[in-house]
Amino acid sequence: MSVENAARAPSEAWDEIVVRVLKANKVELIAYVPDKVLAPLIKRLHADDYFAVLSPAREEEAVGIVAGAYMGGRRGIVLMQTSGFATLPNVLASLAVPFQIPVLMMISERGTLGDFQLGQAMVCRTMRPVLESLGIEHHAITRLEDVEFIVDSMIRQAFATQAPAAMILSPLLTKKTARK
Amino acid sequence: MPANEMKSASRDSAKLMNRSDLCRRLVEKLVHEEAVVGGIGHTHFDLWASGQRPQNFYMLGSMGLAVPIAFGVALAQPQRRVFALEGDGSLLMQLGALGTVAMHAPKNLAIVVFDNGVYQITGSQPTLTSYRTDLVAMAKGAGLAQSAWAADEAHYDRLVDAALKAEGPWFIAARTDAQPPAGVTERDAAKIRGRFMQGLGVSR
Ligand SMILES: Cc1ncc(C[n+]2csc(CCOP(=O)(O)OP(=O)(O)O)c2C)c(N)n1
Numbered sequence: 001m002s003v004e005n006a007a008r009a010p011s012e013a014w015d016e017i018v019v020r021v022l023k024a025n026k027v028e029l030i031a032y033v034p035d036k037v038l039a040p041l042i043k044r045l046h047a048d049d050y051f052a053v054l055s056p057a058r059e060e061e062a063v064g065i066v067a068g069a070y071m072g073g074r075r076g077i078v079l080m081q082t083s084g085f086a087t088l089p090n091v092l093a094s095l096a097v098p099f100q101i102p103v104l105m106m107i108s109e110r111g112t113l114g115d116f117q118l119g120q121a122m123v124c125r126t127m128r129p130v131l132e133s134l135g136i137e138h139h140a141i142t143r144l145e146d147v148e149f150i151v152d153s154m155i156r157q158a159f160a161t162q163a164p165a166a167m168i169l170s171p172l173l174t175k176k177t178a179r180k
Numbered sequence: 181m182p183a184n185e186m187k188s189a190s191r192d193s194a195k196l197m198n199r200s201d202l203c204r205r206l207v208e209k210l211v212h213e214e215a216v217v218g219g220i221g222h223t224h225f226d227l228w229a230s231g232q233r234p235q236n237f238y239m240l241g242s243m244g245l246a247v248p249i250a251f252g253v254a255l256a257q258p259q260r261r262v263f264a265l266e267g268d269g270s271l272l273m274q275l276g277a278l279g280t281v282a283m284h285a286p287k288n289l290a291i292v293v294f295d296n297g298v299y300q301i302t303g304s305q306p307t308l309t310s311y312r313t314d315l316v317a318m319a320k321g322a323g324l325a326q327s328a329w330a331a332d333e334a335h336y337d338r339l340v341d342a343a344l345k346a347e348g349p350w351f352i353a354a355r356t357d358a359q360p361p362a363g364v365t366e367r368d369a370a371k372i373r374g375r376f377m378q379g380l381g382v383s384r
Contacts, residue, residue, distance in 0.1 A: 029255065052255065054284065056248065057276025064245035064277075068217070068252020071237070071373065072260075073382035076252070094241025095249075098369035162384065 014173055015041035017147040018106070022077065023050055025155045027104065029069050029076030030054065031062035033084050037108040037174045042079065059084040063091045067101045075159070077104040082111055082124045085166075089130050092164060097134055102158040105166045106151075109140065113171040127168075137165045142172035186342070189331035191295075191314050194355045197333060199223070199294045200362040202354055203230040205333065206263065206292065206340055210235075214261040214344070215253050215380060219246030221267035221301045222361040223294060229363030234379025238365045238372050244274030247291055251281055254289040257380060261288050261344060268295040269307045271315060275322070281349050282323030290343035290350035291319075296358065304358070319351040327351035 012020075018041055022028070030045050030053045032038065045051045056062045059080045066076035085107050096103040111117070111124030131138045137157065141150050151167055158165035203226040210216070210233070217237045218224030223246070224238040237253075239246060250264035271293050281289060297310040309315060319327040326349065330336035336354055343350040377384070 029252075054280065056280040058274070060242070060245065061248045061274060061277050061280060064242065064248025065252040065255070065280075068249035068254075069256040070252070071249075071377050071382065072215075072253040072256025072380055073377075074252075074256035091242045091245065095239075095245065098240070099373040100370050101373065159384075 013040070014141075014144055014147050014169070015044055018151055019044050019048065021148055021151045021155070025075070025152065027075045027077050027155060028052060029066065029074055030079065031056055031065050031076060032079035033059050033062065033081075035079070035081035035084070035108045035110070037110070037169065038079050038081070038106075059087050060091045063088060063096065063103055066103050067095055067099070070101055070103070077106060079106050081108045082127055083120065085127055085130075086123045089134070092134055092136065096164040097136070100162040101164065102162050103164040104155060104158055105164065106169065107166055108169045108174065109171060114175065131166055137163060138168060140168040140170045142170045144173065147173070186326055186328050188316055188328035189335070191309075191316065191329055191355065193331065194329040194353075195332040196355050196357045197330070197336065198359055199296070199356040200226045200229060200359065201333070202294065202336060202356070203227050203265070205337060206265075207231055207233065209340055209344060212261065213379070214263060215250070215257070216263045216265060217246045217250040217253065219244075219264070219266040219270045221270055221299065223265050223267045223270070224365050225361035225363055227265055228365040229361060234375050236379075237376045240365075240367055240369055240372075244270045244272075244277070246270065247274065247277040247281060250291070251277070251284075251286060251289055253380070254286040255284075258286070258288055260380070261290070263343075264289070264291045266291065266293050267300070268293060268297065268309045268315060269299040272308055272313070275318060278319050278322035278324055278351070286349055287347040289348050290352065292340075293351070293353045294356045295353055296356040298358075300358070316351065316353050319353075324349055324351045328353070330354045
């Protein structure tokens, strides 16, 4: 088996694949506000010297940092959960979209498929309407075999078209796979 | 840093200066293509009026994000000095950013806040700094040790000189008067971004 095939073996967890695809696309600045589902990814990123990992106090701040870094020539991504995304419409509508800055977002989708908190569930319902009203490209990742393709293509398209992009980690990926 | 330069005035004793003048004073000192991010409110208007350098970024929204944006630029280009210019109302909206900057301590970042005590652009309603809030005390509390109120123009000049020479991060606060800004920024977001990136030597 070639090295490449070995790397693509299905035994890789979603978070391992994400790390590999971020590196392949030279996305090295990580700004996150934590989420339990994202915890294994965050741990992996912290442990890897390739990445500069920041944990600002708010998601808006994270978007500002990643936007500034892009303009300075360094690629970054914001990691957050759905409630974090709900704090972002203003900065997306006034910074990322009009200034055409490819802010990458990876959002762990909480409040659906077995979440027991009404607050999370209500917040979750605001996410897609916001993304759609701002015309921001977004896809949910539901299957392990799609992680590489979706993350890689969305990152490439974001930089090629200078547009923000939202990769949504569905519980179908993060919860169901983990249960196996 | 020599103690006399960093010696802070108190907010009450700091002289009321003029934002347009302070912007010009800062920009005159920038001879190494330093980057400057101008916050919303009247801050970016006066940055614009001080001369449209390609290394200036003018914010047209996202109140409070001048510091995070400037921090991002500073992370991407550690060899370049970067200034965030912000109003008091804007800074108050994103105070956590001071802690983030303190934690990562970018040597090439300076934050300059123009504290006029009001949200001037929306009709001069008082901000918290008109009551009991002291932004230098907050910056110090956030972990930014090199934080000071500029006592007057000469002291402001020395603080900016220090920020241009010595290791940051820096937090320089100036009390400013009620004068209107000296110009109006041209609001073309894509052009501002493109020009800024060019000014920073970044191609897409
Ligand atoms: C999130 C958000 N809330 C409110 C506003 C409206 N707004 C625009 S500028 C501004 C005041 C800015 O005040 P300050 O930073 O002190 O600058 P100054 O106007 O005094 O120069 C306000 C409240 C906004 N643009 N965004």
